[in-house]
Amino acid sequence: MELPPWSSLLGVVLFLVAVLLRRRCSTSSSRKYTVPPGPRPWPVIGNLNLIGPLPHRSMHERSARYGPLMSLRFGSYPSFVGSSVDMAKFFLKTHDLALQKPPAGVLDRPALPSARYILYNSDVLWASYGPYWRQGRKLFQNELLSAGQMKSTEHIRIEEVRCILRAMSAAASRNGGAVVPKDHLSMASFNIASRMALGKKYIFDGSGSLMPPESFRWMIQEFFLNGVFNVGDVIPWLSFLDPQGYIKRMKRLSKMFDPFLEHVLVEHSEQRRRQGDGFVPRDMVDQLLQLADDASLDVPIERDGIKAFILDIIAAGSDTTAVAIEWALSELLRKPETMAKATDELDRVVGGDRLVTEADIPRLPYLEAVVKETMRVHPLAPLLTPRLSREDTSVGGYGIPAGTEFLPFGSGRRMCPGLGLGMKMVHLMLANLLQAFVWRLPDGVGVDDLILEGKFGLSMPRMVPLEAVPEPKLPAHLYDGP
Template sequence: MYIKSNKGGPPPYPPGPRGLPLVGNLPFLDPELHTYFATLARRHGPIFKLWLGNKLGIVISSSALARQVLKDQDTTFANRDVPIAGLVGTYGGRDIVSNPYGPEWRMLRKVCALKMLNNTTLDSVYDLRRRQLRETVGYMYNRVGSPLNIGEQMFLTILNVITNMLWGGTVQGNERSSLGAEFRQVVSEMTGLLGTPNLSDFYPGLARFDLQGIEKKMNGLARKFDKIFDVIIDQRLKIDGEGGNKTGDKDFLQFLLQLKEEGDSKTPLTMIHVKALLMDMVVGGSETSSNSIEFAMVEVMNKPEILRKAQQELEEVVGKDKIVEESHIHKLPYLYAVMKEVLRLHPALPLLVPHCPSETCTVGGFTIPKGARVFVNVWEVHRDPSVWGKCSGIQSGEVLEWQMGLQWK
């Protein structure tokens, strides 16, 4: 691509559609942002700009440029452009997603990746995941022949899996199910608010008026969450004070509270961090996972040939009357490829969580100013014919064969 230089000055901003004075491109946005951006990319190229009120948006739509943002310049782009609703919902941005790059950012990732989500800890909570899934399979098995709301069931199952891993073996009986229902409602409302375009984000001068009431609503939901977390943390501290739970199961909250006590004096993990991490896991992990599973079910139900092949593989590897374990996945390349294909076709966050350069930089030969909101349209990258050939994904099965060749040869 030839890019006009600015007579020895910095490269120009990327091209983009014309906007209107003051509002920029806001009035033309389609609620299905990823498909709208894909159409614009066909006209303006793999990197283009648009004005969202006073905010400059940059959209990346090719894997080569995504690599420049997410890998080659990952430190510059480590920050997120966090909407006001996101800040309010995460104790003022103290969670792993919103924290700006720095010691706290590093500390939270270290806690998550090294201490909490390592293989040993994940293995130690395997029983909690298995128990929950078996409960759901049993529930569904008993309703064979009757209509079932898969999305609803998957949401509850994943939420239960996550909350069980977070503070599992200690929340008892009825209390757990009522918490489940309350969480479901609060999580759905929160993700809805996070996805609602907010004038306060596009015109920071208007933020104090909270014209759409999004900040107020989010505040209310965050307070509900905080109360639930307080109850759960108090329960956990009480049980640990009495010598631990009866089952001996370890959960993430236990790890987090232990790490908080061990406290690194320079960048300590505080109670606010603990709660913000719980929030990330519950809000970030539930709808993403359950929507992906729902899409997988829809795709295979619409493609009986693929369903048959997956069932045949399961019968051969696991056995007809046996139960699938997580450890089987390495011997189930076809099922694995189906899941990867579903994630390609239906990425849960088609524009990721917008990134935000901490300093002005260059991507694809264009200037990206500090503070811009950078969307990486993975939905479009996943459909790039130069990467994926002329395939229609799961509809033809070609991609599955291709993926299987790549992954399992």
């Protein structure tokens, strides 16, 4: 896979927005800071005129001129952009702990509308650093997504992968061969998360589904408004106008998600009531409801907190897994020789008389390299959710005032708690898709016709969904099953 010219920024970009909305009468606020070099800002909009539809690319282009640490201004907010390995190491390793704990520093989350309108101000992703965040992260690591929990739910992932193979094979035969992989991948990812977290599938084709799958896919896509560039966030006095309409969309989405989540909680609570003292948790919602009754918790988990935890699991994981696999398939279709090496490895290690399992993944180093290269060239979320430092610090002779936002997400103490599960799903699904099908582009579509532009948000899917033809190559019985 070829590395685009802008990709040196990816994976190490540090997007720093200093929150200096009002001057306060304090020693800190009156201090003079030497800021890094950067383009001259315009009144009101700052350097927003330099930011294109893919902000991470725009910032990389500027960093090539101004250096590994540069200053920009987004509306009312001064900002720093670091784009080198040294800058990444400084913020994510050398000073990671210092930015976490007082008195040297405190890592926090800024108050943005997506946390308020979609995630109840109660999830782990947007939680301020403190007892609630520490407790939530501990619950994810030790309870909800522990190694034991991952092992006990492996059968769910295997079953849903087989379902997607069967569905793709059937769809290809109905639609003249071509399918849209992301549609199938998104629902498979959601079904895995739903069965693990909620205990069963709630969204499916046919009677009994809480809503049509197409509607829920739309909701998951809208969920990633979490990552949009909202003008009202950087020019606060425009926020009440909602110039892009994002706040309206967030409120609408919240009104659609909440009845779904409330239905899940009522159903689980009623089951707990019926079982009484003999109740045994079966899924993550049962665990969360049980933990909410634990008086020894440092911070109580309220009902909205449980809903927010559920959204963190089922929404965030569903889209990012599908996006990663879609990009991998796109690049493999562009590079037939790479596709051949990956499938040869699968044929050699696994064979053709059974499907790939999670136990096979450590023996597939070339597949792992494909996944890593895909995420390097097409990062799932180039800027991600910001972090906030409350203490003054400095780097390279430049001052960084308290109230600075950071957007590195993949490393450090606030890295995604679901990373392990997400990587399991990406490797397992991609391996099975490559093992089960011979992939090619639709008739009349050449490699040069593939559009590899991304669409910016909290995740970055393809601008135009991939269409490809999967031709089954394994014995028919392997596509059947649960």
